[in-house]
Amino acid sequence: xxxxxxxxxxxxxxxxxxxxxxxxxxxxxxxxxxxxxxxxxxxxxxxxxxxxxxxxxxxxxxxxxxxxxxxxxxxxxxxxxxxxxxxxxxxxxxxxxxxxxxxxxxxxxxxxxxxxxxxxxxxxxxxxxxxxxxxxxxxxxxxxxxxxxxxxxxxxxxxxxxxxxxxxxxxxxxxxxxxxxxxxxxxxxxxxxxxxxxxxxxxxxxxxxxxx
Numbered sequence: 001x002x003x004x005x006x007x008x009x010x011x012x013x014x015x016x017x018x019x020x021x022x023x024x025x026x027x028x029x030x031x032x033x034x035x036x037x038x039x040x041x042x043x044x045x046x047x048x049x050x051x052x053x054x055x056x057x058x059x060x061x062x063x064x065x066x067x068x069x070x071x072x073x074x075x076x077x078x079x080x081x082x083x084x085x086x087x088x089x090x091x092x093x094x095x096x097x098x099x100x101x102x103x104x105x106x107x108x109x110x111x112x113x114x115x116x117x118x119x120x121x122x123x124x125x126x127x128x129x130x131x132x133x134x135x136x137x138x139x140x141x142x143x144x145x146x147x148x149x150x151x152x153x154x155x156x157x158x159x160x161x162x163x164x165x166x167x168x169x170x171x172x173x174x175x176x177x178x179x180x181x182x183x184x185x186x187x188x189x190x191x192x193x194x195x196x197x198x199x200x201x202x203x204x205x206x207x208x209x210x211x212x
Contacts, residue, residue, distance in 0.1 A: 051149055051150035051151070052150045054150075054151070055149070055150040055151040055153075055154045056154070058151055059151075059154060059155075059158070062139075064135070065135045065136070065138065065139045066139065066158055066159070068132045068135045068136055068139075069132075069135075069136045069139055069159060071132060072129060072132045072136050072176065075125050075128045075129045075132065076096075076125075076129065076176060076177075076178040077178065078124075078125040078128075079107075079123070079125040079126070079129060079178055080094070080178040080179045080180055080181050080182075081181050081182060082122070082123040082125060082182055083107070083116075083118075083178075083180040083181070083182055084180055084182045085180045085182075086109040086111065086112060086114055086180070087114075088109065088112050088114045089109060089111050089112040089114070091109055091110065091111035091112065092179050092180045092181065093109070093110040093111060093177065093179060093180075094107050094108065094109060094110060094177065094178050094179070094180050095107065095108055095110050095173070095174055095176060095177045095178075096108075096129075096173040096174075096176040097115060097171065097173055097174075098115075098171075098173065099129075099130060099133050099173070101130060101133065101134070102120070102127075102130055102131075103119065103120070103130075104117055104118070104119055105117075105118045105119075105120075105126050105129060105130055106118070110177070136172075136176075137172045137173065139155070139159070140159075140161075140172035140175055141172055142155065143155040143156060143159065143161060143163050143166070144163060144166045144167065144168060144170060144172070145168075147163035147164070147166060161175060
């Protein structure tokens, strides 16, 4: 069987296409890659620098909010000393949940989600915490809104918060935690009564032995 040779015209056409690809291919590749390269350098060279500058300026202008956030942490530590553990599940881990300016503060057990409403008459820390609420809530909302920007990253470092799991649906107060350390008076009284009753029984028994 004799194989037919491809026509010379087809060979020339294939050669022409190959030459075209070799000649024009690098130019096409460069034309496609160049915008991506320029975008890359623009973002990391210009946009990020601009974001960093704006983030630092924002922080300078709002440094008072960061200071109030840190003061709130100290107030929460004091509140924990004045707050009893959860009556429902006996857990001591609490968080802020809601507030009404200068009037009410709602704290929530992080375990069973039971809420407790406190007024400024409860102790001196309630008033201090309420006075810091608006500013610190604004700060946390800003962190959540700009968590993918330089401002969010900068705030995350300043506040020691990880915004990666935060979203716009999050209650900003949830990030404020404290530990309840005040003992339950009723439990203390029960323990004291049991101890005193035991002591009285021992004393009575000793007297009976002496006069027996």
